[in-house]
Amino acid sequence: MNQIGDLVGVAWSGLKARKIRTLLIMLGPIIGVAAMVSAVGLTESAKGALQAQLSQLGTNLVIAQAGGTFGSQNPTFPSNAVQRVENVSTVTGASATSNLSGVISIPIQGASGYYQAFPVPVRAADDELPSVLQVPLLDGRWLSTADTRLHLRSVVLGEGIAKQYGYLPGETRTIRLNNSNFGVVGVLGAVALDPELDNAAFVTQWAAKHVLGTNGRPNQLYIRAVPGSTQATANAIPTAISLGGTNQVSTQIPTDILQAAAQANKTLQQVALLAGLLALTVGGIGIANVMSISVIQRSAEIGIRRAVGHSRSKIGAQFLLESLFVGILGGIIGAILGVAVVYGVSAFAGWVVVIAYREIPIWMGLALLVSVSAGLYPSIKAARLEPLETLRLG
Amino acid sequence: MSTQPFDTPPYGVPRTAPPGVLRTDGEPLLELENVSRVYGEEIEVYALRDVSLRILPGEFMSIVGPSGSGKSTMLGLLGVLDLPTSGTIRVAGQDVSTLDDPTRSKLRGNSIGFVFQQFHLIPHLTALGNVETALLYRDIAPRDRRERAYHALDQLGLSARADHRPVQMSGGEQQRVALARAIVTDPLMILADEPTGALDSANAAHVLDIFRSLESAERAVVMVTHDPTVAGTARRKVSMRDGRIVADEQRVEATT
Numbered sequence: 001m002n003q004i005g006d007l008v009g010v011a012w013s014g015l016k017a018r019k020i021r022t023l024l025i026m027l028g029p030i031i032g033v034a035a036m037v038s039a040v041g042l043t044e045s046a047k048g049a050l051q052a053q054l055s056q057l058g059t060n061l062v063i064a065q066a067g068g069t070f071g072s073q074n075p076t077f078p079s080n081a082v083q084r085v086e087n088v089s090t091v092t093g094a095s096a097t098s099n100l101s102g103v104i105s106i107p108i109q110g111a112s113g114y115y116q117a118f119p120v121p122v123r124a125a126d127d128e129l130p131s132v133l134q135v136p137l138l139d140g141r142w143l144s145t146a147d148t149r150l151h152l153r154s155v156v157l158g159e160g161i162a163k164q165y166g167y168l169p170g171e172t173r174t175i176r177l178n179n180s181n182f183g184v185v186g187v188l189g190a191v192a193l194d195p196e197l198d199n200a201a202f203v204t205q206w207a208a209k210h211v212l213g214t215n216g217r218p219n220q221l222y223i224r225a226v227p228g229s230t231q232a233t234a235n236a237i238p239t240a241i242s243l244g245g246t247n248q249v250s251t252q253i254p255t256d257i258l259q260a261a262a263q264a265n266k267t268l269q270q271v272a273l274l275a276g277l278l279a280l281t282v283g284g285i286g287i288a289n290v291m292s293i294s295v296i297q298r299s300a301e302i303g304i305r306r307a308v309g310h311s312r313s314k315i316g317a318q319f320l321l322e323s324l325f326v327g328i329l330g331g332i333i334g335a336i337l338g339v340a341v342v343y344g345v346s347a348f349a350g351w352v353v354v355i356a357y358r359e360i361p362i363w364m365g366l367a368l369l370v371s372v373s374a375g376l377y378p379s380i381k382a383a384r385l386e387p388l389e390t391l392r393l394g
Numbered sequence: 395m396s397t398q399p400f401d402t403p404p405y406g407v408p409r410t411a412p413p414g415v416l417r418t419d420g421e422p423l424l425e426l427e428n429v430s431r432v433y434g435e436e437i438e439v440y441a442l443r444d445v446s447l448r449i450l451p452g453e454f455m456s457i458v459g460p461s462g463s464g465k466s467t468m469l470g471l472l473g474v475l476d477l478p479t480s481g482t483i484r485v486a487g488q489d490v491s492t493l494d495d496p497t498r499s500k501l502r503g504n505s506i507g508f509v510f511q512q513f514h515l516i517p518h519l520t521a522l523g524n525v526e527t528a529l530l531y532r533d534i535a536p537r538d539r540r541e542r543a544y545h546a547l548d549q550l551g552l553s554a555r556a557d558h559r560p561v562q563m564s565g566g567e568q569q570r571v572a573l574a575r576a577i578v579t580d581p582l583m584i585l586a587d588e589p590t591g592a593l594d595s596a597n598a599a600h601v602l603d604i605f606r607s608l609e610s611a612e613r614a615v616v617m618v619t620h621d622p623t624v625a626g627t628a629r630r631k632v633s634m635r636d637g638r639i640v641a642d643e644q645r646v647e648a649t650t
Contacts (some may be wrong), residue, residue: 006530017518304514307475308528308575309503312495388470391510 007314011321018294022326027291027336028283029367030337031209032276036363037338038345039272041355043264045342048352050262054193058134059255062234063191064241065192065223074101075248076217080127085221088240090229095128100208106176106200118159121200122177124216129333132222133191138162139169140186147185148206155182162187169332172356180211193254194222230255241287242368265268274365284370287323291378295319295385300381304391316383323375330371331364409564411513421487422448423614424580425471429481433469441467444481449583453614454606456625466587468634469618469648473585486582487602503528511588513568515560521547521557521571525550528575546578547571550604564634572602584608586617590624602627 015022044051064085066075076098078084085094105120129137129140138159148152153176156169167173173184182203191197209216221241225233230253238249295302302315310318346353424447431442442464448457459465471483474490476611483490485505490498507528508514509584515524525543534542543564546555552571560568569589576584589605590598608615619625626645635642 002533002535003531005536009536010530013519013523300514301516302514305527306499307473307502307508307514308530309499309501309579310531311499314499314531315494390477391475391514392512 026330030334032280033334035276038341041342044354048354066219092222095132138187156202233284278328283372287374300391306387312383319379327368327371331367432479452634455630456628463634464637507581509586546574609649
């Protein structure tokens with residue numbers, strides 16, 4: 001144990017005695033590890049905000065859309081589509097909406113021309129929509145069964161349309177939909193998974209049918225599945241809805257698109273990783289080079305050590321340990337530097353920092369491996385040196 | 395295998411011979427028997443030709459001869475830094491040719507203290523660190539090692555220089571540090587190569603005084619030199635020429 005301690009002390013003092021040289025050969029592992037850590041860190045962090053959002057949204061939402069047989073207009077689902085979907089065992093919640101086309105919406109009394117030219121999409125929705133979407137209400141409340149029972153003409157605005165209409169929180173506002181007055185009861189928060197909903201106004205299915213004069217059949221379903229079985233659920237839904245009938249159903253997992261968008265640029269990552277690997281390799285060659293020269297420069301020291309009784313293997317171990325320390329220290333400094341670069345650039349670019357800390361030991365281990373293999377040849381050379389030749393006797 | 399570290403008793407405490415090492419008076423510490431050292435393969439050059447020599451405990455001897463006489467080769471062989479082409483070298487009774495490198499290195503570290511003309515201190519280590527180098531890899535606790543190294547420096551009047559690096563010291567001081575490194579392991583034999591060659595006369599005289607003071611009944615001191623003054627200090631003078639010993643004289647001391 002003491003002998004290992006002695007060896008560590010000797011190797012350490014050898015590195016400490018030549019600080020500049022040590023730092024220079026450490027640059028290889030430092031740059032290599034820093035490049036690899038920051039390469040992965042930066043490419044991931046560039047998409048960090050999306051990734052964070054994604055993990056918040058959950059990836060288990062399925063949107064089912066009614067698709068008509070070719071050529072048919074305004075295809076719809078059966079009115080009990082929600083119950084049919086909920087028969088699928090992996091479905092945890094479902095909500096139906098229907099698009100009402102051509103509804104003219106006027107935000108305030110007296111406003112007309114401009115708003116008539118740009119109709120707002122109006123959606124009939126059931127009570128469950130916010131809970132299935134997992135989106136909070138920014139203001140007021142969602143449509144309720146009371147609205148249906150009492151035949152209230154309530155409307156909830158999407159976040160975007162609330163802004164456009166200049167709706168203030170808590171304000172009592174009446175808007176006109178196809179010449180009928182509707183009272184605004186709430187504002188739905190932004191729906192990241194289906195941004196179309198942000199620009200819609202929501203009414204009850206009763207109002208859609210009886211006030212706005214549509215058939216009230218749903219044509220779009222929002223479905224939450226058991227996490228992990230999203231795709232299977234999406235595959236099962238068309239059958240569950242049509243039950244062998246003629247209904248055409250197309251399903252979509254909105255997070256798939258987001259997920260693709262949140263995917264870090266793998267090609268860039270690989271190129272940067274390759275550059276890091278290259279830096280490490282070149283660094284390794286540098287270590288081998290400098291250490292070889294160092295062995296020649298320190299031949300007198302080696303001769304002295306041999307004369308006072310250090311064996312060949314101890315001399316070899318001394319030099320190998322020096323390169324081991326270079327690899328360890330270079331790896332640690334490189335990792336710190338790489339993390340610092342990721343934090344620095346992310347702060348500057350406004351990214352959410354994503355660092356795969358679990359991968360860092362791999363890069364550090366790689367730096368260690370390269371350093372030790374680079375030190376192998378010089379160490380063997382040092383061990384083989386003949387003390388008689390280096391001491392210049394006589 | 396008598397490779398037990400020779401330094402188990404703390405420095406300064408009267409030592410007893412470790413088991414297995416021959417220390418009996420009259421038994422040679424080091425013995426060369428018909429030793430030849432040949433360099434070159436196609437053209438053989440005899441650096442040493444059929445040399446026999448016995449070095450006994452308590453001897454103070456010099457090996458002299460012109461350059462090319464085989465002094466350096468002799469030094470390498472006596473110091474177990476080199477092996478003979480033919481013949482036998484025994485250190486403390488052990489045939490060095492039969493030992494592997496770790497054992498031979500240990501034997502060298504335990505039995506022989508080197509002093510070189512160019513001092514050969516490790517430049518990045520302090521005086522203390524240089525002396526400690528001789529005590530490494532012997533399972534000595536760092537604190538004990540430091541203490542013993544400091545004691546050796548103190549013996550040679552260098553305690554104030556313990557933290558100095560070689561470049562911060564004069565030649566005489568550096569050679570005394572080298573001497574401290576040689577004696578700190580309490581070796582059987584001090585082997586010096588032209589120890590005053592790089593020193594001015596005052597420092598040379600001082601170093602020679604120290605060599606004289608290192609004489610003991612158990613330890614041999616061997617100086618390889620071409621300087622008659624240095625050679626004259628020793629009680630036994632071995633002269634070499636063309637790879638052979640040509641004279642082996644004992645200086646008769648007038649005892650009063």
